[in-house]
Amino acid sequence: MKRYNVLLLLSSLFHITQQLNQQDRCMCELTNKEKVFPHEILNSVTHEASKCSFKVNPQKSVEIEALHFGLDFRLPQLLQDLSILEKEDDGELYGAVSLQVIENELIEIKNIIERLNKTTQGHQHITEESATQLLHLRDELHELEEYDTLQVEKKRKENLRLKRDLDECKNSNDFNVQPTRQPDGVCPHGKxxxxxxxxxxxxxxxxxxxxxxxxxxxxxxxxxxxxxxxxxxxxxxxxxxxxxxxxxxxxxxxxxxxxxxxxxxxxxxxxxxxxxxxxxxxxxxxxxxxxxxxxxxxxxxxxxxxxxxxxxxxxxxxxxxxxxxxxxxxxxxxxxxxxxxxxxxxxxxxxxxxxxxxxxxxxxxxxxxxxxxxxxxxxxxxxxxxxxxxxxxxxxxxxxxxxxxxxxxxxxxxxxxxxxxxxxxxxxxxxxxxxxxxxxxxxxxxxxxxxxxxxxxxxxx
Missing domain, CATH: 2.115.10 (Tachylectin-2; Chain A)
Known part of the structure; x- marks a missing residue:
């Protein structure tokens, strides 16, 4: 008997539902009061940052460093060669060989200076352009942070600062770490x-x-x-x-x-x-x-x-x-x-x-x-x-x-x-x-x- 009553109830509900027309249905409209996240700005920032990373990389500084090292090495060597020539020049074969050495040194120094000037000018242009670009990117990133209503980025930065402080504290108090190198006097340079x-x-x-x-x-x-x-x-x-x-x-x-x-x-x-x-x-x-x-x-x-x-x-x-x-x-x-x-x-x-x-x-x-x-x-x-x-x-x-x-x-x-x-x-x-x-x-x-x-x-x- 109970099963019959349940079936009867379900049949009635189905019949009533069939009789409802479109006007009797309830519709809800969802309104988002928050600002729409500007994905196009984020994509633009990502693209500009990639371009900046390509222009400014460690290899740029290595070029300058190598050229400076070349000058630092060759200028004292040139002075030494000139001093030897002044003291020991016999006016014949030895002098000719020494002059050839000095001439080669001068050519190398000239080439290094020319490359250094060219590289420095190029790097100066990249630096000025990148500085302007970075300021623009910083402003756009500040604007994007306004959409972080849950403060995820803010908490992430706080966690990074805490981790850094913890590592510094740990390193300053860790007196039991043994160096993995030879004792002082054998390897004074470190690792x-x-x-x-x-x-x-x-x-x-x-x-x-x-x-x-x-x-x-x-x-x-x-x-x-x-x-x-x-x-x-x-x-x-x-x-x-x-x-x-x-x-x-x-x-x-x-x-x-x-x-x-x-x-x-x-x-x-x-x-x-x-x-x-x-x-x-x-x-x-x-x-x-x-x-x-x-x-x-x-x-x-x-x-x-x-x-x-x-x-x-x-x-x-x-x-x-x-x-x-x-x-x-x-x-x-x-x-x-x-x-x-x-x-x-x-x-x-x-x-x-x-x-x-x-x-x-x-x-x-x-x-x-x-x-x-x-x-x-x-x-x-x-x-x-x-x-x-x-x-x-x-x-x-x-x-x-x-x-x-x-x-x-x-x-x-x-x-x-x-x-x-x-x-x-x-x-x-x-x-x-x-x-x-x-x-x-x-x-x-x-x-x-x-x-x-x-x-x-x-x-x-």
Whole structure:
């Protein structure tokens, strides 16, 4: 009976609903008393901000910085070259060479000044235009904030300020944080954070068919050689070399004006104890390199012309069997890499026992030199394109593309902590880097690639 009553009620309602006409229906109109949000203004602000970001970027300041650095370096060098010419000019061959060096310096300085003036004028125009644009954007953003009736943006800014104050308070009271660097006295610069440049770019005197080699400065130079540069050029099949060239200044290196102190390791090339591969370094008036056709490190003393060697551990890969590599190719005869930093000379290699991963050993000074402590890492040598040392920390690079190389890995010999995500990038001047070494004398990263010598400034905290 109850079910029948329910059905009857529903039937009646349906019948009444059917009888309602359009005029009997109730309609509600919603009125929004708030202002309509101006999406077109927001889109315009976003577009203008993107244009401004494109015009004003960190690369603009890097250009000015590089040009200023070039002037700061070359002007004192020019004064020094003029002073040497005044004191030692013999009126003949020496004077002609010195004048050629000075002429090249003046041309370089003139070019830098012209580029600096042109760049500065361009940047001044961008600055004036961007300042006007930013003022306009600021006014429009203030107008848009009026539509934030729930004060979301205001609260967000307050939260950012509170977070910043909290971080400052935490850092100022955190006395237990241990620095991840070498003790004071070993690395006074602080943490390596970036590189900038290039600062120097030249082929020097190298013929185009001799592409590979190494160059740099002695971190512990002999008396009278503080400003000298050295260079080794692989002359036989771009694999072997038997001599080292010296230059009294960067200007002399640029024009190829060698000093009389160039040293010949052996008349034959290659032969026992001559140079194999591009990974050579110079320290304390001696050249360190991979000995020809062996798993040994040779040390050639420039003064005495004596050669001593260090036998690497059993299982060390050599003769182009444990090279630096990228995905599609390897760099031949780069099995054994030498490096210098504030504390001396290091050797980086790989062994069968460590499954081809990087092994790092310290070379202790002496006559003959000896191996000190050794560290084993967990990064495979063939995923690395090059390595260098700075303040007792090993850094490794990898190939990104023809224009970019990434410093992606570090191993701290003090803490034995490995990091795989450094994200420091090198803007390359040529696709492949076959020599890479850090110079603690001037805090420069020296690179050799396809006949070119390139240097970058290393930035510390």
């Amino acid at each position: 390596f954070v970036n590189i900038t440049g290039p600062r120097f770019y030249s082929t020097g005197e190298v013929p185009s068919n001799h592409k590979y080699g190494g160059w740099g400065r002695d971190p512990k130079p002999a008396s009278g050689k503080k400003n000298w540069y050295w260079r080794v050029i692989l002359t036989v099949n771009n694999i072997y070399a038997n001599n080292i060239n010296f230059y009294s200044s960067l200007s002399a290196l640029t024009v190829g004006a060698k000093t009389p102190d160039n040293a010949l390791i052996h008349a034959a090339n290659p032969t026992t104890n001559t140079i194999q591969g591009p990974n050579v370094v110079f320290y304390c008036d001696a050249l360190y390199y991979n000995c020809y056709n062996s798993d040994r490190v040779c040390r050639f003393n420039i003064t005495s012309k004596a050669i001593s060697d260090l036998q690497l551990p059993k299982g060390t890969r050599y003769n182009s069997k444990g090279n630096f590599c990228r995905l599609d190719q390897c760099y031949i005869y780069t099995d054994i890499d030498l490096a210098t930093d504030e504390s001396g000379v290091w050797v980086i290699y790989s062994t069968v026992q460590n499954f081809g991963n990087l092994v790092l050993s310290k070379i202790e000074e002496g006559d003959p030199p000896m191996f000190g402590q050794t560290w084993h890492t967990s990064v495979n040598k063939q995923v690395v394109t090059n390595t260098f040392m700075a303040c007792g920390i090993l850094y490794a690079t990898r190939y990104v593309d023809k224009e970019i190389e990434e410093i992606f890995y570090s191993f701290d010999t003090l803490t034995e902590v490995e990091k795989f995500n450094l994200g420091i990038f090198i803007n390359k001047m040529c696709p492949n880097i076959n020599f890479l070494n850090y110079s603690p004398v001037d805090k420069m990263l020296h690179i050799h690639c396809d006949s070119y010598m390139v240097s970058y400034e290393v930035l510390f905290e």
